Amino acid sequence: MSLVEALRVSVTALATHKLRSLLTVLGIVIGISSVVSLMSIGQGSQERVLSRITAMGTNLLYVRPGASSEGRVRGAQGGAASLTLEDATALADPVNVPSVAAVAPQVQTFAQVVAAGQNVNTQIIGVTPDYQYVRNSPVADGDFISDRDVEARSMVVVLGATVADNLFQGGSPLGESVKINNRQFRVVGVLKRMGGTGFGLQDDVVLAPITTVQSRIMAQRTAQGGRTVSSINVQLAKGAKTEQATGEIAAILRQRHRLTGSDDFTITSQEETIAAQKEVTGTFTTFLGIIAGISLLVAGIGIMNIMLVSVAERTREIGIRKAVGAKRRDILMQFLMEATVLSLFGGGVGLLGGWGVSRFISGRTFSGQVLYTVVPPHILILAVAVAVATGLFFGIYPAARAARLNPIAALRYE
Amino acid sequence: MITFSNVVKVYKMGSIEVPVLRGVSCTISKGEMVAIMGPSGSGKSTLMNIMGCLDQPTSGTYQLEGQEITRLKDDDLAGIRNKKIGFVFQTFNLLPWASALGNVELPLIYGGGVQRRRRALEALERVGVAHRARHRPSEISGGEQQRVAIARALVNNPSLILADEPTGNLDSRSSEEIVAIFRGLNREEGITIVLVTHERSIAENARRILHFRDGLFEGEEVMA
Structure with a gap:
């Protein structure tokens, strides 16, 4: 058959x-x-x-402070106030770190944002202009934070799409002012909508010049007196190897922090996160x-x-x-x-x-x-x-x- | 055609051995029509099963058309059943869900035949039920069902047809018609027919009647 x-x-x-x-x-x-x-x-x-x-940008390394310690008691990872804006500037120098294409330090905190009778509690991130490229966050309307804003500690903000919606109910927020910690900020831009919620998505966020956030909203300083940053986003140059870049970054930071023992920072690659x-x-x-x-x-x-x-x-x-x-x-x-x-x-x-x-x-x-x-x-x-x-x-x-x-x-x- | 020599069949029921055939010897020639009569429990069915290559003897030999059957494997027996033997049963044994045509085609499926539909229809015509080709068994009379069963037995042009009480479930008129078909197949086409029956009037259609009792042949009558 x-x-x-x-x-x-x-x-x-x-x-x-x-x-x-x-x-x-x-x-x-x-x-x-x-x-x-x-x-x-x-x-x-x-x-x-x-x-x-990958929407947060590709080919990234994240440098974060290590754990703070009081005597022999270790605190949470990232709790130490060891990274500074100057560290970020040092990492951005191609002579020091040839594997790095761009560096975007950031500080973040939560605060109440008030405008036109509405208010929201949201994440305030202090950034430099490179943030928009490194973290892939272009503006949909208006301008991003500029170098001048960072230098002058300007009282300007760029709103995430969700924050703009919530505060201005569909009206254009450009040129309007919002209050954070009872200080007036002018809205210069609105970020492109990323879609979705949670995990690293940047719709529910307010961006401001990093120097402004450091001096007007937060006030944490290192033991040496420098202004601290929460983390430094590092974008690798095309073709650069993760291990090599990690080594270069670590070498610079150890030298700058005069470390002999254990590191006071951690470097995580995006690949590890993935x-x-x-x-x-x-x-x-x-x-x-x-x-x-x-x-x-x-x-x-x-x-x-x-x-x-x-x-x-x-x-x-x-x-x-x-x-x-x-x-x-x-x-x-x-x-x-x-x-x-x-x-x-x-x-x-x-x-x-x-x-x-x-x-x-x-x-x-x-x-x-x-x-x-x-x-x-x-x-x-x-x-x-x-x-x-x-x-x-x-x-x-x-x-x-x-x-x-x-x-x-x-x-x-x- | 058929040669049994000293065929013994013993069934084991637990530890007890029950002899059913006790050294049967007989010869049936090609083109003969033979009836086997005997009381129930005499071993007729076992004899028919061995003759039909559905079962193997415990000892003794069985030759079918000169071929020794006793040493063959299951699948070889299946091949012989398919090509050389046609079965007709008391209970017809048709597939209830298949049409008459489908039932008649069944042996051809396993025989690798070509033009199955045409050959099945021809077989139905030979037994006079071609007009029932599309009907299922439940839709036709008992006599017609048995004709379909005969058509199935015929379809591969076997040299031997074994009929085990083929009229046992039929009224007398249908019985006569069925027996007439067997006689026609025997006389006109020379097919060897072995018929097991209880009824003397049916048996008398054969040339020879073999009497079977307690696992042995005990005599024969030759019809005039």
């Missing part, structure tokens, strides 16, 4: 028992749908996080995959169960087929083909279902979390392969049982 013949025989047999076939397929459909939709959520969140990280995030979302995706896998397992047991019933119910049919000349292999092939057809069909429908579900939930909010889904092509192939493998694996025992039936006993079976 050829494969085509086996296919015809099994399709006929399946079509004869429509309801039973349908119920069997349902398990596979649900299993594959959940695999596809859950994996797409995992994949979606991973791509989302990665795109957010790798860490990938690990988190990878675990998440695997976890979702396992849950979906369990439903596939249940579907497989369903196939096996129904096929065993089917073999028992069709004992007489198997006897008749054997009596007219069906070999063991023919019977085995017929039942395996039935399992394959069922699971292939179920896999296909499940794929469409899962894709539909993932399209439906993408961009919707579930308990305060916006879900984004991505169905990567390899999941499609994987899902169908898994469906067929499930069908074959759980179909082989019933099929072998059918093939082994004694024709005489099978013919006598009532």
